[in-house]
Amino acid sequence: MTTTGLRPLGTVLAQPEPGLTADDFLLRARALRDHLRAEQEATERRTFYSQETHDLLRRNGFYRMLQPRTFGGYELRVSEFYQVVVEIARGCPSTGWCLALGSGHVLPFASLFGPDVQTGAMGADGHFIAPHRMVPSVRAVPHADGWELTGTWSYNSGAPYSTHALGTVALPPGEEGAPRFGIAVVPRSGYAVLDDWGDILGLRGTGSPSLRMENAVVPYGNVREVDGQDPLWAEPVGAALHGNPMYGGRFGGFFFGETLAVAAGIGHAMLDEYRSALLEKAPMWNPHGVRADDAQYQEWYGEACSLLDAAEAVLWRMGELYHAFCEREARGEGRFGPVDDLRLTSLGAQGDRYVTEAMDLLVRTGGSSALRQGARTERYWRDFSAYRTHPATMARPLTARRFAAADLASGRPEAPRGAAPDEARAHHP
Template sequence: MTTRPSTEDFPPPPEPDLTPAQVVARAEAIAPTLVERQAETEKRTYYAEDTHEQFRAAGFYRLLVPRRYGGYEFGVETFMRVAMTIARGCPSTGWQYLFGAAHALPVASLFGREAQDEVFAGGDFLCPITVGPTGSGVPTGDGGYVVNGNWGYSSGAPYATHFVGHTLVAGENGPRPLMFLVPRAQWQRLDDWGNGLGLKGSGSHTIRVEDVVVPAHRAIEAHVSQLPVTGGTPGRELHGNPEYGGGPLSFMLLELGVLSVGIAQGALDAYAELMRTRTTTYLPIVPRTEDTDYQFHYGEAVSKIGAAEAAVFGALRQWSETSARGAAAFTREAELRLALISKQAIALTWSAVADHLFPTAGSSAVKAGERVERVWRDLSMVHSHAGVGMFLGGKANRELARLTFGVPE
């Protein structure tokens, strides 16, 4: 059993009396202002400097930073609610924000106190994590590694304070994975994002690391998707908060479900505006709000997006409850059961947009640059994410069944 440390000697966050409800309300106020900036964000390939400053002032970059380091430590549900709300206003901005700010949680969970003292010293924390092993890590002989390589799809890179990547280290029994953590001064962001089908403004640039010596306390010989937490984590012990001992795999895959809900909500907002302002194409010509077909498609989309939202936030509550039951409760099987909920949420949101909103919005509403068109592109990109298309798309199902029935791999 871990004990919650006293916060008396901890540095206070910028607004000591800020509450979770207040920070969610701030996101709800900011999100509508992002809608008209979507084209600008895509052209730049990341959200604007003034938006970044607005997020910083609102406390968004400290939501999952531990209280020990001047963070708010508001927990996963509050953080995900903020990220979903931002994605509703601008999918690219929501994507960049979430995949930068969310990773305070796995860093505060998996790395030891020495590393955390270093990386959280600035308070605000933005840290892309890429899971595809690339580049190289060569042992230095004292527990550290010299790391070189390029890591693509590093969402959140433009304003990031740190980066976590994976590489492979050569060994007698074959290569073994290495997860490493480096500060912003030790890597370069390449100007290579913006040519994808969607999420053009998500700041998912390539990060280049050249001849960087990563000390032992910022290196873990494991892959984040395979790290067991049933024996406890450094963060659970250090912070006395069970959420810093929860499963990192399920948390990171639930991020995708949350973003999908926010993106689909934005499509529903655009569709509702079309219903209020446009008429039917075929006789009788009436406002779309009065047409039974449009009413049906709108209702179907509402129900599917609502079900997806209920699923991901229900899963997040289960995630927190499982963490609170103790380290032993968060087994690999528990991780997979929660992660697979995200897959179904993504399927529901995609059906709402692709089967109901996009086909009936009208060709003029899906021209390049229109909000419905942009959301369709952005949400379609979710399916090309390796976590969705490959892992949740099949591997997770089979692994869960094997674990449930005791079948060897």
């Protein structure tokens, strides 16, 4: 599938609330914080957020943040989307993760699939939630009506309220038995949501169960063959369909940014609790006064703040570079290639390092009572520990080397610098 002959779709659906901006979403996310914190324990026990929370997120437009305006979405910039995810995760890490990975995958969907497939998925009411699984544990074979899918995708964050599922499928082998893979989009009627999530250390409420397909048939256009060297990439068509270069990129770095945004939100949530303790508790070595007046605690607090600010600066830079790469390609000045995607993942790894240092500092200096069972800080530490087991964070030591090797071998000129952060919007009160 190529962009040749494709025309912009125009407006299929109007926005439910015309003109919502990133600032509106940030304000709404902060307004939900008390509700999300009150729901944390129940969300963890249920293994996904409540119907009430889902209704609040849907009514306030959060599922449409990255969705094309064509289908009633708001087309926030990726950097803005990351900021909103930080704020939601600051209220509840599990909810932030589930929202990010459920709503964010409209970006690759709207980029990779043809107009008929997109209209079929989003054209009725614009509501679209889809987890995305990279492991090709589902087999796709030709069928008279398209493709027949059989297998199970595990770790599908966002599945409980999903309308569709995205994932990598194994296609019939090519010449000389060469493996072939594709990305499939499957409607909710084509898979069963299994009850197999929630027995891990943290992030238990992320709604990440397995999805099972038994001879599910989807139309031919619902599967796109991917580049054998990049299982996340096929020639994008979304920039031409939606008139926006952001629907023409690669997605490894974008996915890394989604999880990093949740990690930054966990860091801010832990810092909120740490700050409250500083204003209420006496120093361990001095029974008089409060920790907020003690120089040592001031130093620790200030360092943690700076580390989290650095992580958010990385997130903003990742998002803006994504757009710079997309826009460069739209101008015909160079492809958004694998080296660019590796640059984003390598940058994200540095943001992960900042958040990890901040969390370690806050836990080490917060006192053992901060990890008492049932305390919010204990849940945040468990959630962050679970985040640290994600494949994206485990690959951190490799990302800089892989980017450097690819970049130096390419002989290309320096990549674009992108836009500078908007300090007012980046601020988190």
